[in-house]
Amino acid sequence: MQPIADTNAPFLYCTSTSIMISCALHVKSPEVSYEGTPMRFNYVWLRDHCRSASSYNSATHQRSLDTGSLELTLRPESSAVEDGQLVLTWPGGHVSEFSLGWLAENSYEGRKTVMEQPRILWNANVYQNARISAAKWDKFMSCDSELKKFLQNYLLYGIAFVDDVPATVEATEEVTRRVSLIRETTYGRMWSFTSDFSRGDTAYSQLALDRHTDTSYFQEPCGIQVFHCLRHEGSGGETLLVDGFYAAEKLRQHSPENFELLCRVPIRHEYIENTENHQNHMTGIGPVLNVYPWNSELYMIRYNNYDRSVMNTMPHDIIRRWYVAHRQLTTELRRPENELWVKLTPGKVIFIDNWRVLHGRESFTGLRQLCGCYLTRDDVLSAARCFGLQA
Numbered sequence: 001m002q003p004i005a006d007t008n009a010p011f012l013y014c015t016s017t018s019i020m021i022s023c024a025l026h027v028k029s030p031e032v033s034y035e036g037t038p039m040r041f042n043y044v045w046l047r048d049h050c051r052s053a054s055s056y057n058s059a060t061h062q063r064s065l066d067t068g069s070l071e072l073t074l075r076p077e078s079s080a081v082e083d084g085q086l087v088l089t090w091p092g093g094h095v096s097e098f099s100l101g102w103l104a105e106n107s108y109e110g111r112k113t114v115m116e117q118p119r120i121l122w123n124a125n126v127y128q129n130a131r132i133s134a135a136k137w138d139k140f141m142s143c144d145s146e147l148k149k150f151l152q153n154y155l156l157y158g159i160a161f162v163d164d165v166p167a168t169v170e171a172t173e174e175v176t177r178r179v180s181l182i183r184e185t186t187y188g189r190m191w192s193f194t195s196d197f198s199r200g201d202t203a204y205s206q207l208a209l210d211r212h213t214d215t216s217y218f219q220e221p222c223g224i225q226v227f228h229c230l231r232h233e234g235s236g237g238e239t240l241l242v243d244g245f246y247a248a249e250k251l252r253q254h255s256p257e258n259f260e261l262l263c264r265v266p267i268r269h270e271y272i273e274n275t276e277n278h279q280n281h282m283t284g285i286g287p288v289l290n291v292y293p294w295n296s297e298l299y300m301i302r303y304n305n306y307d308r309s310v311m312n313t314m315p316h317d318i319i320r321r322w323y324v325a326h327r328q329l330t331t332e333l334r335r336p337e338n339e340l341w342v343k344l345t346p347g348k349v350i351f352i353d354n355w356r357v358l359h360g361r362e363s364f365t366g367l368r369q370l371c372g373c374y375l376t377r378d379d380v381l382s383a384a385r386c387f388g389l390q391a
């Protein structure tokens, strides 16, 4: 412990072997310094995060304390640091204890410097050189460590494969259920489609599709896309994959103000279908790039030039700048070295992070049948966290 003389705020000091703190009451807020980074704590926040049995149910991990009845001018009557714990005694006698490590980890200043989700951004070379092996159906279905490895790859790269899956809709459903829950949409729970224009969308044709994310017209776009090509008797139809975050980070490096504009301006996407069997009118509103406000980390890209709707959510002076920014992002997304081309064949199931990796396809001839589904993002990430992965 290394007390700091004459300060009226608590400070946390850290060395490589131990965390040291010096603590004093401050009128406004305690301050902790961790590896040279000052971290400030608000007293109401500290009371609100009290982990004592009457404030927090550690069996359910839920707060029992009624935050709405806290005095917002609350100050402790005394504070001390004992055995690596900050101990605060509140008026009325309630005692709150916080380990200094917990405080450092959970502070705003601490979270600001770490990634919510570590990722490896890629272009075609980076991905190919990483030589990620696909999971194999048998082991994947029976062995948890194989599922964990698959999820780790998925989290890092935003794509992951399972090989040797029987070429049926049923087996495709089984392989996705091993990972998570299926998100039912207007396209069905499991879908299997060919170029028959059974739905009012270009996907149901033989035309090429430029890189895009799906369901950008949902208020919350689907988190994961699963594809399994059950048969193709013809040519073409290769799948294009592009890491949207790799491209967006290039834009951030070259032109931070254009990156910021694409984060700030919400735009509309739309899906209108009016066929005999299907009536839909969906709109989703949100920016092309989405970052967490506290650490500026990207968490979602919405990019679908087909489904982008009328642009009327920004004033005249912004619109020109928006098109410039959008063009710069498009240029990055279209660099040939960023394109990963894969031929999906029967047996090979691909999982794509639809909040990060764009997909597209070459035009094709012949009968081509593709099946798949969307997965609920929350459940996929939850499955990963239950394996101890950072997601």
Ligand SMILES: C[N+](C)(C)CCCC[C@H](N)C(=O)O
Pocket: 187, 191, 193, 201, 202, 203, 212, 213, 214, 215, 216, 304, 306, 307
């Ligand atoms: C995948 N599946 C064929 C079911 C649906 C395709 C949806 C196509 C739509 N334009 C979009 O990009 O969201």
Ligand SMILES: O=C(O)CCC(=O)C(=O)O
Pocket: 203, 209, 214, 239, 359, 360, 361, 370
């Ligand atoms: O046909 C394909 O390979 C993909 C089409 C597509 O973009 C989609 O179904 O979302």
Ligand SMILES: [Fe+2]
Pocket: 203, 212, 213, 214, 359
């Ligand atoms: Fe698509």
